[in-house]
Amino acid sequence: MIDFARVQKELQECSREKDTSGIKVSPKSDNLARLTGIIPGPLGTPYEGGSFEIDITLPDGYPFEPPKMKFVTKVWHPNISSQSGAICLDILKDQWSPALTLKTALLSVQALLSAPEPDDPQDAVVAQQYLREYQTFVGTARYWTESFAKASSLGLEEKVQRLVEMGFAVGLVRSTLEAVGGDENLALEKLLSS
């Protein structure tokens, strides 16, 4: 059985500290076994400015068994599947300890965003890119953050729209925007110089 008393306390603690940590956890329904976590993209990374939603399912043995977590928000990261959002993180598997909490687990996920481990990849394609073409990786990760992890991801479509209206091809506009991480001015400069 899930220790709901503890989950309650964890939720209270999270909401108390959400201003300092930026991490939010809220139940999806009233049974507390399904929750949603939100972590802010760490500063100084391609994920900066993004807000990532994580689906949390508590197993019956919680907290003696690790919570199941996966990204709902699409994210470009060597240890997170770009398809399914599955996370490769030791503390969510065999290194879980009952002394860890949802908050500490989410903090670890956040730390994973700032420190990828490409040698132990979940997504081989991303990991390859990270190792071989780091700059492209950063570009794509930033573009994904821009496209999927921002409240105003429609902003991107507007940028595309505007650039297309200037007379550039849609495909080229998108790839250029992706390459510069969604910055409209940089993209325009690049488009003009090419």
Next chain:
Amino acid sequence: MEDSTSGGEEDYYYSSDRESLDGLENEDSDFQWAPSKGPTTKVITKESLLAAQREDLRRVMDMLSLREHHARTLLIHYRWDVEKLLAVLVEKGKADLFAEAGVSVVECEDTGSPLLSSSTAMCDICMEELPGDTMTKMACGHRFCNDCWTEHFVVKINEGQSRRIRCMAHKCNAICDEAVVRSLVGKKHPDLAEKFDRFLLESYIEDNRMVKWCPSTPHCGNAIRVEDDEFCEVECSCGLQFCFSCLSEAHSPCSCMMWELWTKKCRDESETVNWITVHTKPCPKCHKPVEKNGGCNLVSCICGQAFCWLCGGATGRDHTWSRIAGHSCGRYKEDREKKTERAKRDLYRYMHYHNRYKAHTDSFKLESKLKETILEKVSISEERESRLRDFSWVTNGLYRLFRSRRVLSYSYPFAFYMFGEELFKDEMTNDEREIKQHLFEDQQQQLEANVEKLSMFLEEPFDQYTDDKVMEIRMQVINLSVIIDTLCKKMYECIENDLLGSLQCNTHNIAPYKSKGIEKASELAVCWNNKASTTADTCFPSDCGTSGKHDRPISLGSADDNGCPSQKRPKKETYGGAFFDLNLPAEVLDRN
């Protein structure tokens, strides 16, 4: 090796297993503390499992002055390899040794014991403020409430992690004290506590390189422990003979890898496939393999499609003997020819070895049946009024025949790989290979000839012969047995020294040849502790019912000192036909 039986004890310990043909007595000279150089392969039964691990536990406990559970944690971490453990101790020191294995020996006074009930403390797991006496502190210093500990243990035991349950604190590597686990889990789930204990016990088998479960099906419940050499063949007390290293049937002089490849090769139809490549071509339309059974090069498939046998391409039907209308494929394709030739050659080569392997395996099976008729002849002969009383030479000879048949049959897959290109292509030049092959085949042929001769003599209807004639056969059988034993020994030596010894790759370990046959593991003595007694019979678990009892008091004979790998046993008296000693020189037997 060294056992001689004193007559008085004989009947006392008699068991029906003695009558089995492989009833070579098991020597158990080390059933007490005395270390022995004799056979050290042991059967570990459910009952003796505890005793088996106690030896290692005791060593580590004495050496490091540790408590038993700490010693066990250490040994589990180092996979019951005491030597490795000691090496780490010498290299890194006690502190690191303990830390790596998760042993915390810094004993706080209140370790494992509840706090005073007056004080309360916060349990970081359930986040409740609880009275101190409902909490437990582990040796690592982390304190949580009993309910949370119990739940943690239950989850870990159910996950099959009993052997290494770590503390609940994040990143704490300490292994929980087994006594605490046992007592807390036992209070709520006695069945799980039992499971926990069993897992701990079985760690000695599961985590130990030198101990393996007997691969018998249905499982006999035993495990086998070897000493020194993992590459050996053993016989469990349930009667199953197997290769300790790969757990398949005993297969020396094949290495495990050769045997695996061979069985796979025999099993799958790769050779059939080979035949098909050599003798057929696929129809270009329906892709069925088509065999040409004569005629010109225009072949028509049963589906109606005509095609050119030379190139396999679809054609029309108009043709002469020399050409097909509108079709030309005259260019010689050396590549394909070569491939076909090769496949053909490989197939014939395989067939050569396989046929001989099969022939000896089949003979072996037939001779096993023959055993009964021969034993019958023995009993008839024994009934007869005759000055010949001792027929142990028959069973001895029969046993030698079985042994050498097996060796012979496995020597063919060995040769197949030894002199083939699959495993040792770049290890030898063609000349070297040829020399080695001749060397080996000479020995193999000698052995083969003698084995057949022995087989012939044993099949003689000696129960109908006169005493003189029987004596003659007896001489032949005894002599042949000795010769065959020597030839087997020489063949193994040749393999080890001349064939494999000079090669770079050393992945082929051959279980050594033993004159007396595959070593029968002996029951592990369980009297090492306070039950020590002076009589041998109490030294064995009373309920090891399946095993052949061989626990006769033993007067130590001198161990073999002539440097021969197959240790010879001292002369011993024989009792009836069920006994035989394969290693007595012929002249000794003659004097009997």
